[in-house]
Amino acid sequence: MAVQTRVVSIFFIQLVLLAVSGLNRVSGAGLQTGFYDESCPEAETIALKTIRQAISKDGTIAAALLRLHFHDCFVRGCEASVLLDAAEEGDAEKDASSNLSLRGYDVIDDVKSAIEKSCPGVVSCADILALAARDAVRLLRMVFVFLLYFQTGGSSWKVETGRRDGRISLSKEADENLPSSNFNIAQLKQNFVFKGLTKKDLVVLSGAHTIGVTSCLVINDRLYNFTGRSDTDPALDPTFASELKKKCKPGGGGPVLELDQGSSTISDAHFYKAVRQNRGLLTSDAALLNDPLTLAYVKRQSTSPVK
Numbered sequence: 001m002a003v004q005t006r007v008v009s010i011f012f013i014q015l016v017l018l019a020v021s022g023l024n025r026v027s028g029a030g031l032q033t034g035f036y037d038e039s040c041p042e043a044e045t046i047a048l049k050t051i052r053q054a055i056s057k058d059g060t061i062a063a064a065l066l067r068l069h070f071h072d073c074f075v076r077g078c079e080a081s082v083l084l085d086a087a088e089e090g091d092a093e094k095d096a097s098s099n100l101s102l103r104g105y106d107v108i109d110d111v112k113s114a115i116e117k118s119c120p121g122v123v124s125c126a127d128i129l130a131l132a133a134r135d136a137v138r139l140l141r142m143v144f145v146f147l148l149y150f151q152t153g154g155s156s157w158k159v160e161t162g163r164r165d166g167r168i169s170l171s172k173e174a175d176e177n178l179p180s181s182n183f184n185i186a187q188l189k190q191n192f193v194f195k196g197l198t199k200k201d202l203v204v205l206s207g208a209h210t211i212g213v214t215s216c217l218v219i220n221d222r223l224y225n226f227t228g229r230s231d232t233d234p235a236l237d238p239t240f241a242s243e244l245k246k247k248c249k250p251g252g253g254g255p256v257l258e259l260d261q262g263s264s265t266i267s268d269a270h271f272y273k274a275v276r277q278n279r280g281l282l283t284s285d286a287a288l289l290n291d292p293l294t295l296a297y298v299k300r301q302s303t304s305p306v307k
């Protein structure tokens with residue numbers, strides 16, 4: 001048990017470190033740790049406290065906050081454009097189809113309001129999104145560690161801050177930039193390369209799907225209409241497909257589904273094991289097996305964490 005916990009712990013830290021470094025590459029230069037040390041020294045403490053409160057009410061919000069940061073960063077960089085409302089109805093990033101299931105806006109609003117009370121007009125929403133993703137995942141891990149009665153020191157990492165908020169938010173740019181869950185490996189690679197990210201980043205960042213949820217609607221075509229002939233995606237393990245069909249009705253009705261079935265509230269290697277066994281829920285996760293390098297990386301992640 002102790003060994004397993006240590007492996008999970010190391011995996012977790014590396015997932016997050018790689019994830020954060022990858023996303024920061026998207027956000028551009030000029031960031032530094034402690035950017036608000038003088039202008040708003042309590043900013044990070046306030047953010048952490050507010051997010052802890054939110055997670056104590058709804059543990060699933062951690063995954064939502066991580067996804068919000070990713071969806072922000074992939075469109076115009078990490079500049080909070082995902083939070084902006086449309087000048088014309090339906091026209092902002094948040095109105096794009098791939099953003100309609102984003103959650104956690106209210107938590108970001110709460111963090112911003114709390115920080116504004118101490119330091120009006122200082123801390124950017126883009127930084128709050130980055131801090132929220134970090135804190136949410138960190139708190140999730142602490143819950144996990146607590147549940148196992150282990151004390152591993154509460155490892156974390158520093159988020160560089162100093163991002164500026166953007167003023168432009170267009171739904172068509174979200175459609176153009178965000179990867180679709182139906183993407184094949186070539187499309188995924190192209191999408192990530194375009195953001196300056198590597199195949200390795202693609203595999204590690206996809207590991208974010210070790211937490212969080214999706215819906216039957218998202219996998220409906222994989223189950224019931226893969227090539228338009230009422231067929232099932234042959235890349236899906238047949239037993240797993242049958243299990244999913246018991247939950248998900250044709251047309252997309254059904255319950256909320258854990259992205260990492262049976263393990264979606266903790267960050268661990270289970271997600272990669274499931275992908276290797278053709279039990280990845282999303283086409284895009286299953287597609288990681290279709291390139292020699294990403295396949296090798298999935299294998300490595302499923303057995304031992306990145307060195």
Ligand code: HEM
Pocket residue numbers: 019060063064066067070101103179180181182183188202205206208209211212213214215218259282284
């Ligand atoms: C590689 C390309 C990716 C694709 C195609 C993709 C697609 C998706 C889809 C379709 C969902 C379910 C949404 C729904 O049910 O409406 C989802 C959920 C999620 N994604 Fe991704 N994703 C990708 C990469 C990432 C990355 C890089 C991160 C973060 C580092 C991330 C974090 C998450 C999280 C945490 C959830 C669960 C959200 C929740 O529970 O509310 N994803 N993703």
